[in-house]
Amino acid sequence: MHEIGYCAGVLEAVERRAAGRPVARIGVLVGALHRISPAAFEQSFRLVADGGIAAGASTDVRIAPVRATCALCPAAFETAEAAPTCPDCHGTDVAIEGGDELVLQWVEYTSPDGGEAAREAAGPVPVSAREDH
Template identity: 40%
Template sequence: MHEYGIAESILAAVEDRADGRRIRRARVQVGALLRVAEPSINDAWAMVAEGTVAEGSRLDLVTLPVRLTCRECGNAATSVDPYAVCPACGSTDVDTEGGDDLVLESIQLAEATHVPGDSRGDSGDPVGSP
């Protein structure tokens, strides 16, 4: 299951960006050629995130297509299928470009459950101070 290694890489980027703050969600762009299975990456994410700022968070995947150029007919196309054939002639003799990206697009931080002070303009002085 190569998804475990990918999940570890994502976690390293998340922890770096989160700077110690808990996160709720991470959105990741994954190239089609990485062949990431969503159920497997979700299981791997839950395992590697345990005990970290990402524990209990959700991982959202955006699959990026691979660009194909057919050597038989010259057709150019894109596909999210890592085993794509030319859509014009059905040839498997295709050149690929891209599709191997792994990019942390964004993280959503968990909201604080308590913010000191009063949202109506209180400076946060303790009760009873002058």
């Protein structure tokens, strides 16, 4: 489960942003090239966050596609593939852009009085995956 390293980096960004406030939910934008499973990300985040301010927090993971342009025809398209083939001419000479982002987009805090939680846009905050997990 390679999601653990990504979640450790996201947790560091969440903890900096939260400044001690208890976290209920987070929103993360992950590029398709990272090959993240939203369900595995949720499970991994709960594991690395256990015992801290984000313990029990849920995740809302959005996958950002790769933008691609074919060199053989005028096709421009989005894909989740790291080495895409043009859907129009089936050419493999395709330039890709994006799909490698990892961004904390928002944090939702637990309300101390049990009322509605407050959501705060995170900025967006680019996150570095940690390699030590």
